Amino acid sequence: xxxxxxxxxxxxxxxxxxxxxxxxxxxxxxxxxxxxxxxxxxxxxxxxxxxxxxxxxxxxxxxxxxxxxxxxxxxxxxxxxxxxxxxxxxxxxxxxxxxxxxxxxxxxxxxxxxxxxxxxxxxxxxxxxxxxxxxxxxxxxxxxxxxxxxxxxxxxxxxxxxxxxxxxxxxxxxxxxxxxxxxxxxxxxxxxxxxxxxxxxxxxxxxxxxxxxxxxxxxxxxxxxxxxxxxxxxxxxxxxxxxxxxxxxxxxxxxxxxxxxxxxxxxxxxxxxxxxxxxxxxxxxxxxxxxxxxxxxxxxxxxxxxxxxxxxxxxxxxxxxxxxxxxxxxxxxxxxxxxxxxxxxxxxxxxxxxxxxxxxxxxxxxxxxxxxxxxxxxxxxxxxxxxxxxxxxxxxxxxxxxxxxxxxxxxxxxxxxxxxxxxxxxxxxxxxxxxxxxxxxxxxxxxxxxxxxxxxxxxxxxxxxxxxxxxxxxxxxxxxxxxxxxxxxxxxxxxxxxxxxxxxxxxxxxxxxxxxxxxxxxxxxxxxxxxxxxxxxxxxxxxxxxxxxxxxxxxxxxxxxxxxxxxxxxxxxxxxxxxxxxxxxxxxxxxxxxxxxxxxxxxxxxxxxxxx
Numbered sequence: 355x356x357x358x359x360x361x362x363x364x365x366x367x368x369x370x371x372x373x374x375x376x377x378x379x380x381x382x383x384x385x386x387x388x389x390x391x392x393x394x395x396x397x398x399x400x401x402x403x404x405x406x407x408x409x410x411x412x413x414x415x416x417x418x419x420x421x422x423x424x425x426x427x428x429x430x431x432x433x434x435x436x437x438x439x440x441x442x443x444x445x446x447x448x449x450x451x452x453x454x455x456x457x458x459x460x461x462x463x464x465x466x467x468x469x470x471x472x473x474x475x476x477x478x479x480x481x482x483x484x485x486x487x488x489x490x491x492x493x494x495x496x497x498x499x500x501x502x503x504x505x506x507x508x509x510x511x512x513x514x515x516x517x518x519x520x521x522x523x524x525x526x527x528x529x530x531x532x533x534x535x536x537x538x539x540x541x542x543x544x545x546x547x548x549x550x551x552x553x554x555x556x557x558x559x560x561x562x563x564x565x566x567x568x569x570x571x572x573x574x575x576x577x578x579x580x581x582x583x584x585x586x587x588x589x590x591x592x593x594x595x596x597x598x599x600x601x602x603x604x605x606x607x608x609x610x611x612x613x614x615x616x617x618x619x620x621x622x623x624x625x626x627x628x629x630x631x632x633x634x635x636x637x638x639x640x641x642x643x644x645x646x647x648x649x650x651x652x653x654x655x656x657x658x659x660x661x662x663x664x665x666x667x668x669x670x671x672x673x674x675x676x677x678x679x680x681x682x683x684x685x686x687x688x689x690x691x692x693x694x695x696x697x698x699x700x701x702x703x704x705x706x707x708x709x710x711x712x713x714x715x716x717x718x719x720x721x722x723x724x725x726x727x728x729x730x731x732x733x734x735x736x737x738x739x740x741x742x743x744x745x746x747x748x749x750x751x752x753x754x755x756x757x758x759x760x761x762x763x764x765x766x767x768x769x770x771x772x773x774x775x776x777x778x779x780x781x782x783x784x785x786x787x788x789x790x791x792x793x794x795x796x797x798x799x800x801x802x803x804x805x806x807x808x809x810x811x812x813x814x815x816x817x818x819x820x821x822x823x824x825x826x827x828x829x830x831x832x833x834x835x836x837x838x839x840x841x842x843x844x845x846x847x848x849x850x851x852x853x854x855x856x857x858x859x860x861x862x863x864x865x866x867x868x869x870x871x872x873x874x875x876x877x878x879x880x881x882x883x884x885x886x887x888x889x890x891x892x893x894x895x896x897x898x899x900x901x902x903x904x905x906x907x908x909x910x911x912x913x914x915x916x917x918x919x920x921x922x923x924x925x926x927x928x929x930x931x932x933x934x935x936x937x938x939x940x941x942x943x944x945x946x947x948x949x950x951x952x953x954x955x956x957x958x959x960x961x962x963x964x965x966x
Contacts, residue, residue, distance in 0.1 A: 356524075356531040357464050357906060367417065368402045376402070376414060380423060383433050383487065387446050395422045395439040395446070413531070420535055426524060432503070434487050437527050440498040441541040448480065449489040449498055450521065455544075455551035458492050459671075461500050462528050462548055464910060467521035468867075469511060479516070481508045488521055494552025497541040500526035517867035547721065548671045645693040649701060650733075652688065655681040657711075657727050658739035668914075670702050670713070670722040698722070710734060765901060765952035766864040767876060771797050771857040777828050780804050780853075791871065797857060798850035801825075805849070817846050828856060865902040876900060879953055883940040884963040891964060893939050896925060896932035901953050905931040908951075912939075915946065938964060 368376065377392055384392075396402060401417035410428040413436075415421035422439040426432035435446050452458060453473045461467060467490055482488065484507045489498035502521035511520065525531055527545065544553040640648070656677035661668075674690075682688045695701035699715070699722045706713040710733055712726040728734065773781050773788040781788050784803055792800070805811060805819050812818040821829070821842055829852045834840055844852065861876045862869060879897040886892050898905050909920040918936045925932055935943065940962055947953040 356529040357910075358530060365403055365405045368404055368414075372404075373402055376423070379430050379433060384435070384446055386448070387443065391443045391446060394442050395435065421531060424525065424531070434501050434503075434524055436525060437498060437501070437532060438535070440489055440501065444496045444498060447487050447489040447498070447501065448482065449491045451491050451493060453493075455492045455495075455549060458499055458550040459548060461490060461523065461526055462550070464523075464526075464529075464906065466519050466523050467500070467502065469514075469516040469518060469520045470867075472516075472520060474516075479508055479511065483507050484510070490521065490523075490526075492544070492550050492552065495542065495544045495550060496553065497545070499545075499550045514867075519868070640692065642692060642694045645689070646695070648682070648688065649678075649690070649693055649695075651737075652678045652681040653705065654734065654737040655739050657729075657734060658737065661724075661727060663727065666727070667723045667725045667917075670698050670724060673702075673724050674698055708733075764866070766862075767901075767954070768862045768864075769794065769876075770860045770862050770871070771854060772860055774856060774858050776831065776856040777801075777853065779824050780828050783807075783824065791860060791862070792857075794850075794854060797854055801849055801853040811846075812843065818843050819846055819849055829853065863900065863902055868902055870902060872900075876957065878957045878959045879947060880959045880961070881940055881943055882961045882963060883938045890936075891938035893935045893937065893943060894932050895935070895943060895947075896930060898933070899930045901951060901957075903947075903951055903953075905933050909933045909935075911950075912943070912946070916942070938962075 373396070377396055380392055380396070381387070381389070396414075397416065400419075403415050403417050405413040405415070405421075406428070407413065412425040412428050413421045414423040414425070420438040421436045423433055423435055426434070435443075440446055450467060451473045452461075452471055457471045460471070473493065482504055484504055486504050487501060488504055490500040490502070491498050500521075500523050502523040502525075505519045505522055506514070511518075527540070527550065528547075542553040542555060544551045656673070659681070660677045661673070679688055690696070690698050690701060693701065695704060702711070702713045702722050702724065705711050708731075709728055710731045711724060711728065713722050713724055715722050770791040770793055772791055778788050780801060784800060784807070786800060804825065808822060808825075810820045810822060810825065812820050819825075821840075821844060826840055826842075829844065830840055858873065859875060860871055860873050862871045863876070864870075877897050877900045879895065879900065881893065881895045883891055883893045895908075898908065905922045909922050912918075912933065912935055913920045916935065916937060916939050918939075920936070921934045922931055923934060924930075940960055944955075944958050944960055947958060948955055
């Protein structure tokens with residue numbers, strides 16, 4: 355809910371009675387914490403402020419300090435701690451742990467947490483209920499990176515085979531709420547600009563609160579933590595708790611995990627293989643010049659194979675994680691810090707200075723963007739790309755979060771039917787469950803079985819079915835006008851269609867591991883271009899929910915794709931959401947939905963009001 359920046363409409367101090375009420379509500383919402391923990395995030399002798407936002411949410415914070423709690427609907431029913439509160443009290447909420455630090459890129463990109471991205475301990479999945487607040491952590495770092503609400507219970511998750519959405523993220527590190535705090539502080543050196551790894555200061559990987567840097571007293575003017583801006587060097591950071599401590603060793607850029615899953619017992623064992631350990635030793639043995647050469651080779655391989663001009667511009671972090679790393683040789687761990695450049699931005703700037711690529715720093719995001727590739731450059735033309743087996747960043751960690759990858763899961767749309775009061779007697783006579791869904795062929799087989807069991811085929815004409823009272827009512831009761839005679843026969847070729855017309859039509863849409871069943875016929879996606887404020891064009895797209903397309907995610911993608919501003923608005927009557935794109939992109943938008951989300955062309959309606 356804090357993906358986009360939003361100005362608070364009002365800011366005021368809480369009265370004494372409201373402070374007590376807020377503390378009681380927080381204690382009820384987070385029953386596992388003590389009163390002392392509540393006092394840590396809402397100190398007794400400080401002023402507490404509340405900010406009201408246009409989306410009705412409320413943010414409670416320490417005056418002159420950090421936001422600590424936020425209320426999604428402004429009614430006190432869905433109160434969550436901010437990451438700042440979780441960094442002060444890490445065990446304020448139960449937490450899911452990701453399979454690796456690389457998976458955090460998707461959470462920080464605004465994606466929800468999916469079950470395949472969660473690391474499950476040997477004792478199995480912890481117990482949880484639907485609609486409860488949970489936090490998200492990375493291995494080896496006690497400081498949570500996000501908070502959200504569970505979409506199902508642990509029992510339902512096990513029935514679903516641990517697939518689908520586990521947590522609907524409401525707030526995460528580096529969203530607009532975190533950005534609103536002056537200084538942009540983080541709790542430890544594991545927090546980078548677009549990814550979070552284990553805390554290098556926590557050698558044992560302890561999940562306890564003692565290894566989290568304390569923020570101190572915000573009213574004393576002391577602010578603890580690590581500043582974030584552009585590239586962050588782990589070796590440049592010294593812990594506040596021990597100013598004399600030596601510099602920490604380089605953090606591993608990737609976590610190699612071998613996942614052994616037993617879905618019957620739901621146990622997962624993570625082991626680092628001997629081969630991967632040898633690969634790490636080989637990486638440490640490479641000189642900075644050899645790492646530089648390997649970097650250049652991987653970049654050229656990516657520019658030849660996966661980086662397309664139509665996808666530019668792209669952020670440097672995306673180039674690194676989605677294009678450069680997958681091109682590294684098997685068994686090699688590629689670490690930019692072991693090169694002579696030390697930082698991704700400096701490396702890309704060096705490639706730009708020789709004319710191979712064009713790059714520019716985005717001052718707002720403080721990240722280098724790849725703008726263009728000079729495919730006539732001598733380095734590019736002289737390079738012969740290899741046919742490599744595709745590698746996945748951070749091994750299984752990123753592949754398990756494939757719901758957030760540009761390559762979309764396949765879409766399947768099936769028309770199904772449910773029994774009605776008209777046909778229930780037919781299903782009852784055959785002992786068929788009236789609560790399930792049927793395909794068209796299954797429904798036709800049911801009525802055919804009834805005809806066969808009751809011997810209703812006309813002896814003199816096998817193509818005619820004689821209607822008994824039950825079948826006649828099922829097909830025609832309520833459709834025959836008063837005074838008219840009910841039919842006594844029906845042709846066999848019309849039997850199936852007549853039976854289906856008396857059932858309730860539904861449709862099932864499946865995208866990857868996510869599936870939804872809805873009543874009625876499948877609704878179309880509507881794309882409309884119109885003029886606003888004189889000659890300005892805007893394009894609106896709605897009906898995305900029909901094909902399990904997340905409006906927020908699509909808006910973010912289209913903003914980068916078309917280099918324009920996008921917004922998401924709720925349709926009147928809670929009929930879903932629409933994405934509004936600045937500009938007339940009606941043709942390209944339809945093509946994008948077809949190619950990237952597999953929305954069938956026949957289900958896309960296009961209307962250009964600017965041509966009238």
